[in-house]
Amino acid sequence: QKEVEQNSGPLSVPEGAIASLNCTYSDRGSQSFFWYRQYSGKSPELIMSIYSNGDKEDGRFTAQLNKASQYVSLLIRDSQPSDSATYLCAVVVYNFNKFYFGSGTKLNVKP
């Protein structure tokens, strides 16, 4: 499935830095966008959802959506070692009731 593309990483950032995770999608009918965090051997957990163009902030996390460019990103401010995980971008195409995931970007936050 190539509906959602992510750089697999790993992305390494020092503790306290901003981590920037990117995702592109192919279906212009996509309506909802999500970021999930997955620790090794565990199920994904929802971090952020975004539905309209622009930025959405929640604590240290900011999701950015640009539908014209079919691009969604996640910024993590003041990165902590506990943020080290794989981050999955998910896209929903409601017309087809599809919920697709990117391959995930592995983030390493170094103390």
Added chain:
Amino acid sequence: GAVVSQHPSRVICKSGTSVKIECRSLDFQATTMFWYRQFPKKSLMLMATSNEGSKATYEQGVEKDKFLINHASLTLSTLTVTSAHPEDSSFYICSARDLQGLAFFGQGTRLTVV
């Protein structure tokens, strides 16, 4: 967030037997549930979309006769791996979507076929 319970978390079965995995939304009604498969260090692969009261929609390449999905109620979907073989060994994860369109995941089931 909402709670989705998946059971069992781990199962080991003999080749040729069938295994049923349950996915329950505990505090919300889920008209749609999704079943994924994940290989080590790989992404989630959507297997099928399960809609309450109707047949599941399978992704291309997924054998519907091998992976039987039942969504009999608004809170329960089951995935049965029939005549399991070692190549079916994987991490299976369900997710349920609430009325706001948010999807929450079960804990996953680690299936090992020996």
